[in-house]
Structure formats: C-alpha cells, structure tokens
Amino acid sequence: MEAVKNAFDFGDMPRNELGLAAVVLAFLLSFPLMPHSSFGMATMIQFLMFSLYGMGWNLIGGYGGQVDLGKAQYVGIGAYTTAVMMIRWDVPFWFSMPVGMALAVGWSFIIGYPLFRLKGHYFAIATIATSLVLKDLFEVWNFVGGARGLEIPLKGDFPNWLYLQFREDYYYYYVILGMFLIGFIYMNGFRHSRLGYQLRAIKDNEHVARSLGIDVHWSKIKAYAVATAYVAMVGSFHACYNFNIEPEDTMSLDLSVLIAMMAMLGGAGSMWGPIIGAAILVPMKNYLGSWLGGQAGFAGIDLALYGMIIMFIAAAQPRGVYGIVEAMRARRR
Amino acid sequence: MEELGIQILKSLVSGLLMGLVFALVALGLTVIFGVMDIVNFAHGEFLMVGMYTTLLISPLLGVDPVLTLPLAGLVGAVLGVLCYFGLIRFLLRGPMIAQLFGTFGLMIFLRNLALLFMGSEPRIVHQGWLVGKSIVIGPGVVLESTKLAVAVLSLLSFAVVWWLINRTKVGKALTATSLDAEGARYMGISTELMNALAWAVGGASVGVAGGLLVNFWPVDPGVGLLFTMIAFATVALGGFGSVRGALVAGILIGLIVNLPPVWDAILRSIDAVGLRGLDIHSFKYTMVYAIYFLIMVLRPQGLFGWKQ
Amino acid sequence: MALLRINNVSKHFGGLVANRDVSFDVDQDEVVGLIGPNGAGKTTLFNCIAGFYPVTSGTVVFDGQDITPLRDFQVARMGLARTFQIFQASGDLKVVENVMVGSFMRTGSRGSARRAALEVMEFLGIAETAGEMMTELPVAAQKRVALATALASDPKLLLLDEVGAGLNPSEIDGLIALLQRIHTERGVALLLTEHVLEMVMKLSHRVIVLESGQKIAEGEPAQVVKDPEVVRAYLGDHYVKRQKEGGDA
Numbered sequence: 001m002e003a004v005k006n007a008f009d010f011g012d013m014p015r016n017e018l019g020l021a022a023v024v025l026a027f028l029l030s031f032p033l034m035p036h037s038s039f040g041m042a043t044m045i046q047f048l049m050f051s052l053y054g055m056g057w058n059l060i061g062g063y064g065g066q067v068d069l070g071k072a073q074y075v076g077i078g079a080y081t082t083a084v085m086m087i088r089w090d091v092p093f094w095f096s097m098p099v100g101m102a103l104a105v106g107w108s109f110i111i112g113y114p115l116f117r118l119k120g121h122y123f124a125i126a127t128i129a130t131s132l133v134l135k136d137l138f139e140v141w142n143f144v145g146g147a148r149g150l151e152i153p154l155k156g157d158f159p160n161w162l163y164l165q166f167r168e169d170y171y172y173y174y175v176i177l178g179m180f181l182i183g184f185i186y187m188n189g190f191r192h193s194r195l196g197y198q199l200r201a202i203k204d205n206e207h208v209a210r211s212l213g214i215d216v217h218w219s220k221i222k223a224y225a226v227a228t229a230y231v232a233m234v235g236s237f238h239a240c241y242n243f244n245i246e247p248e249d250t251m252s253l254d255l256s257v258l259i260a261m262m263a264m265l266g267g268a269g270s271m272w273g274p275i276i277g278a279a280i281l282v283p284m285k286n287y288l289g290s291w292l293g294g295q296a297g298f299a300g301i302d303l304a305l306y307g308m309i310i311m312f313i314a315a316a317q318p319r320g321v322y323g324i325v326e327a328m329r330a331r332r333r
Numbered sequence: 334m335e336e337l338g339i340q341i342l343k344s345l346v347s348g349l350l351m352g353l354v355f356a357l358v359a360l361g362l363t364v365i366f367g368v369m370d371i372v373n374f375a376h377g378e379f380l381m382v383g384m385y386t387t388l389l390i391s392p393l394l395g396v397d398p399v400l401t402l403p404l405a406g407l408v409g410a411v412l413g414v415l416c417y418f419g420l421i422r423f424l425l426r427g428p429m430i431a432q433l434f435g436t437f438g439l440m441i442f443l444r445n446l447a448l449l450f451m452g453s454e455p456r457i458v459h460q461g462w463l464v465g466k467s468i469v470i471g472p473g474v475v476l477e478s479t480k481l482a483v484a485v486l487s488l489l490s491f492a493v494v495w496w497l498i499n500r501t502k503v504g505k506a507l508t509a510t511s512l513d514a515e516g517a518r519y520m521g522i523s524t525e526l527m528n529a530l531a532w533a534v535g536g537a538s539v540g541v542a543g544g545l546l547v548n549f550w551p552v553d554p555g556v557g558l559l560f561t562m563i564a565f566a567t568v569a570l571g572g573f574g575s576v577r578g579a580l581v582a583g584i585l586i587g588l589i590v591n592l593p594p595v596w597d598a599i600l601r602s603i604d605a606v607g608l609r610g611l612d613i614h615s616f617k618y619t620m621v622y623a624i625y626f627l628i629m630v631l632r633p634q635g636l637f638g639w640k641q
Numbered sequence: 642m643a644l645l646r647i648n649n650v651s652k653h654f655g656g657l658v659a660n661r662d663v664s665f666d667v668d669q670d671e672v673v674g675l676i677g678p679n680g681a682g683k684t685t686l687f688n689c690i691a692g693f694y695p696v697t698s699g700t701v702v703f704d705g706q707d708i709t710p711l712r713d714f715q716v717a718r719m720g721l722a723r724t725f726q727i728f729q730a731s732g733d734l735k736v737v738e739n740v741m742v743g744s745f746m747r748t749g750s751r752g753s754a755r756r757a758a759l760e761v762m763e764f765l766g767i768a769e770t771a772g773e774m775m776t777e778l779p780v781a782a783q784k785r786v787a788l789a790t791a792l793a794s795d796p797k798l799l800l801l802d803e804v805g806a807g808l809n810p811s812e813i814d815g816l817i818a819l820l821q822r823i824h825t826e827r828g829v830a831l832l833l834t835e836h837v838l839e840m841v842m843k844l845s846h847r848v849i850v851l852e853s854g855q856k857i858a859e860g861e862p863a864q865v866v867k868d869p870e871v872v873r874a875y876l877g878d879h880y881v882k883r884q885k886e887g888g889d890a
Contacts, residue, residue: 002750002751002752006751061430067429067430067433069433114626114630115630117630118629118630120429121370121372121429121573122569122629124372124429124433125372125565125569125625125629126625126626126629126630128562128565128622129562129566129622129623129625129626129629130622130626132562132619132622133619133622133623133626136618136619136622137619192751193751194745194749194751194754197734197738197741197742197745197754198742198745200733200734200738200742201734201739201742204734207693207725208725208787208790209742210693210712210713210714210717211691211693211713211714211717211722211723211725211791212714212717212722212742212743212745212746212790212791212794213714213715213717213718213746213794214714214742214746215714216714253558257437260433260434261434261437264430264431264433264434265434269733299448299449299452299453300444300445300446300447300448300449300554301445301449302445303441303444303445303448304441304442304445304446304448304449306441306445307438307439307440307441307442307443307444307445308438308442309438310434310435310437310438310441310442311420311435311438311439311442312438313434313438314420314423314424314427314431314432314434314435314438315420315423315424315435316423
C-alpha cells in the first residue's frame, strides 16, 4: 500500500514543476487530436520511447552514478524476444513483453555481478564490451535471423490489440504514452523507496553508505535490474512498432550512447532529466535529418551538426540542461 | 599435421604484425589517458583522419604514401591540440559523464564530416613502394611488406614515445602531471601545456598509424569504431596509461584475432566435420571484446597498469 | 559479557605494522576513549573493528558474535555504527533524506523511516534544518547530521572518529553534552578517538592509549594521565600546552 502512496506522492517537487508537468501531460494526451504530420507523430513516439530508455538509464547512471553505455543490449533482448515468440509460436505482445523483460533482467544479473565491481571509465567501457559481444552473437545466430534480422508478419484484423499491430500511428502513440505514464509513476515510487534513497547515498559516498548497512554491490545490481526492465519493455514495443528488427538498429553502440546522452543532456539524476533530454535530442536529430540529410551531396551534414551541438552542450554545460534550471533556482534563494 | 604447423606459423607471423599495428593505434590513447584520465571516444576517428591524410596528400604531392607519414603525424598532432583547446579543456571541468558525452559528440562530428567530404565508399592506397610486395620466408608463409613496414615503424614510434617520456625533461613533467596534477602545478609545470602536449603526442602517433594502415586497410568514414574498441581493449589489457603495456597487449590481441585460421586447421587435421558449422571467423573481434571484459573483471589494472 | 571484545588484533599493510596485538573490551554502559599520538593506529583499528579492513590476526567479538569475517555493511547491520573523520557532503539529498538513509537500515517503510529520522534530529536539536540541502550547511552542522544519520540506524555501539576536529571550543562543549545525552538517554555505548583531549577526559569512563600500534596503557582518565609511560609518549607536550591555553582563556 505504501508503495502505491509513494508512487503518487509528488509533494517534494516544487509547485511550478508540477504545474509544468500538468501542462505537458495535457499536451501529450491531446497531441493526436491536434493537426500533425506523420513525421511529427513518429517523432513524438520516439520521444516517448527514448524518455523511457533514459529513465532506465538514469536509475543506474543518474541515481547510482555509473555511466552505462550498454543499454542497447536490453533493447535487443526485449525486441528479439517479442519478435521470435510472435513469429515462431504466435505469442501475443502482452505475454512476450514480460518474458522479454524477465530474460533481460536475468541477463543483467549475470553480467551485473562482475560489472559492478568496476567503476568510472572501466565500468563504462565494459558495458560497451558486453553489448557488442551480444550483438555479434545475434548477427551470426540463424535462429534469430542473423545480420538480416527478423520481419514480423502482419496478423490482419486491424486494429489488433493482441499483437500490437495497427494501421494508424496514434494507436501506437497511446500505447507508448501509457507505458510512459506507468514508467514515470513507478520511477517516482522508486525514488521514494528504500533502494532509491540508498542509491543516492551510494552516489554521494560509498564508504558512508556501507557504514549504514547498505550492501553497495547488491544495491547496484538490483537497481540495474529495474533499469533493464524499463529498457526491455520499450524494446518489445520497438519490435511491434517497426515490424522489422536487426542487430544493427536494436543493439548498436550508437543506440546505447544515444540513450545515455538523453539522460546526461537533460541532467543525470533528476526525474525530469531524461524527459528533457529526449524532448531536445529526438526532435533535433529527426529535424536535422529530414531538413539536411535528404539533400543530395550533403550526406552526413545533419549528423555532423548534431555532433557539434552535442560537443557544445557538453563543454558549455557539463551538468546538463537540468543543471541550468538548478543553478537558476539556487541563485533565486 | 604439416598443414597445421604451417598455419600456426602463418598466424603467429601475421598476428605479430597486426598486433604491432594495434599497439601503435592504442599508443596515443594510453598516453592521453595516462596524463589526464580521459577516455577519448573519437580515437578511431583520429586514425581515420590520418588514413585520409595519406590517401589524399600522396597523389597531390606526387610522392609515395610512405613519405607522407610525417604529414599524417603532423595533422594528427594539430587535430589533437585543437581538440584539447577547443573541447577537452572545457570537459575537464565537468563530471566524467560530460567527458564521455563530449568526446562522443566529437566522434559523430568527425565521422560525418568525413562522410560529407569523402563519401561513403571505402578507399585504399593502390600504388606505392609497399603495396603488393611481399617476402616469402617459408612454404606458405608470406610477409607482406606493408605490414612489415608498419610493424617496424610501430616499434620505432614506441621507442620514440618511450624515450620522450622516460628520458627527457618534458617526459618527466608529463609523468609528474599524471601522478599529481596539483603538485605538478606547484612545481611550476604548466598542466595546461602538458595536457596539450599529451594530445599532440597522442594525435601524432595515431595519425602515423592511420597513414600506415591505409596501405593495406581500406578507409571509410565508419572505420573508426572498430579501432576505437580495439584500442580500448588493448589499453585495458595493458593497463590504462602504460606505454609498455600497450605494446605487449597489442601483440596479444593481434595473435588472438589470428586464431580462427589455426582453429580451422585443427578441425581439418582431426577431421571434425561436425564442428565445421561453427564459423568462428565472425567472432574474432567478439573474442577481443570478451577478453577485454574478462580482463576488466579479473584484473582491472591490466597487465602493467599502475592507475586504479 | 562485554558488548565489544577485541582480542589480540593485529593489522599489517605489507611490511608496515599498523596495529599489534591490541586487546580491550567495551561494555554496553560505557564510554571508552581511544587516544594516542598521530599515526598510533587509532583510525586503522576503527576500520578493523568496523569491518572496513580485514584484520591480519586476532578476533573482534560484538554482541556475542564473532564479527571478524563480516564485511563492513554486515557489521553495521549488527548495530555497530560509525562516523568518519573526513566527512564530505556533496550530494543532492536534503538533510532529512540523508538521515533517513540511516533509519532505512531498520525499516523498509518510508513513513517510519521519516518518523525515526525526525525523532533523532529532534533529539540532536537539528530538526529545523530538515528541509535544507546538505551542501548549504556549515561544517559543524554537517557533522551533526552525520551523527544523526549514524544514530538513526539505532546502533548499540557508536564509533566516533575525531568528531571534535575543526570545531571551536564552544561547539566542543555543546558536542560533549550531546554525546553524554546520547549515551545516557539512548543507551548507546561510545568508543571515540579524539585529538581534543578535554573531550576524551570529560566523557570517557575508561581510556585506552595506543602508541605505534600497541596498547601502552588502560584505565580511568585521571589515572592514565599520571602514567609516566603515557606522559612520555603523548601527553608530555600536547596536553600540558593545551591545559595552559585553556587556563589563559
């Protein structure tokens, strides 16, 4: 009971942040009703997906203070579980998604145990290594389609809620928005849980945390498992939304780093960080791509610009956009 | 059985040569990390810049690719210094997260700038003293002259950097900065200058590596990532910041990557048809990542590391 | 039965001997002071007791159980809390949240953790800082928060490592009174190391003197002060000088 109460307790957030959140929520709920292009809709869906990825990343990267650059492997596990189960055994999305989450969490325990003995750069690069190993395996594993990946067959009978197959994008939008809201509220509860407080104490000072009876290693592994569940859930959605998955787009280093960048850009360790980061980076990347990327003879100019902007942000505001908000708040006091 | 013996010899030779290339690529990374604890995600892109430099300059000046190596090194050094003053200096003020973030931005930037100007098709040096020549040192064992030259120059570069760090005043100042930046500042050493120097040395060595590599490895804008990962693995295996470690680890990784043909030969010689389905050639770099992971977990300081 | 029993504990770092065959007890109703010149091995001994370092030889028995093989967080869960000599607050936690991390050792519920934290803060007289950020507090207040966090884990024994360091004389008087109340009203046994000797002398029922990693004296504060061995090793300069300063002020 208390867990539910904690999840809906927003009392420790500043009043103006709550007001802003209400406006954003109203906008998100009504977005499909407003005039929009299919490009705009796709961008919004991606925004919600990356917000959730970022929330997962933030658990261990933000609250736990360790930079994870291997999140894509869990996107892949979620996506492949759903796709394989749907193609081979006709299993509906709502069953395969929890299975994918469970498999991903299981894998996260296996690699988390050795991983969390590492810190700093060593941890970050080791997460890349595990993710690349898994990707290489999937690229040669015929059962999951190898490098060419998998294509999910259409089941017909649209809108098909069981297999999450729709003709119109706004169905997908509301499904991922539902996941987003559940994810956000769960995160708020997590923040108020014993593990949530302990993680923040660990980030502050591991020695002090241990002297307060916290098993630092095990706490990190547990938080990592929760983070993994978030990412794998969206991975399953990704498979249904794209109909087509391959190791390159579900497990690449680029995806892992993009996830990390969302949360870092927004400000690691804050509730809003991943959402702010996704709200900036996803549209920026998409619009730069559609504006410049399509022009003949200028391939790469969009991403070069994108890289420049990222460099600039990292150099000018190392604590992320939310750091600016916090600095402003501190000055007002 | 005879075939197996030849294959082992072949793999040893080419592994050794390839390993020296990997070591040279990793040298710059380990120098930079040793001095300032920063991991450069754009390291492979520096290599790419070196490769393109040789590829473009050589026909432009009408000289052999090998003669453009000093230029490739110079371009690498300038790039390193520019990056230091334009980006890294600012990143150092932030948390580690900002460093990863910033150098990853640099990686995307350089990769796509190359795509914009060079296009996506892979290119390689077609003419030159080294191209296509080889020395036969035994039945079936061939030394390609490109790789031999790379190996020799790699050893030479290591000697130069080792001399620079261990035998010169500047090197002592670099070491002092890496051990205790604050203390070095009190001793009148400009850490700013030392950091810039580390980036210059790191950039130069990886630029030279690129100029050599393009003689036998095609360059395209995406070539960097594989080498960044190999360099990370090499540096981790050898110990972050250790020059000697990078050399030994590079050779080890070169040998590991050349294991699959030996494996095939073993399978053929014992006639294990059932195992043929397992094509381990596609796993040769996977093994590098896996070994990297194991090293990190079992011995985080690497073989020769002293930083924790 | 002593609450804490240290049997022949030695700690070596390579060839360096930080503690050699140290033995003593702390009872539930006691305040024990651990003194000695710089480098005598006080903090190392603390770290061995708290499970932060493994001991080289000897045993540590706490509350009837051999805790020598336990890790630091397991020792903490047994009811042996500690404060750190160097305390750096850097995080984004509010004061009350920081203290709650301590009470979460005994409860999984946020409500009861919060109530326990506020009760301890009330007891220590820092309840009004509950909503502030750690980084905004002065050092003396931060130290009290650290004390509150340790107390919130409801320990039987509290190890205090140089809690008086960096405080001015009036703050030290306040701290002495506070520690006395912690001991008498909450029934927590205290084991403290301290440079500020008046504090040890006023608070402790018993004093143990370490020099070069070995115990050289043990007894009531008044007796220990007279022990020629101790005077030679340690008190000779410092205590006398300090007494004079105190007299002048």
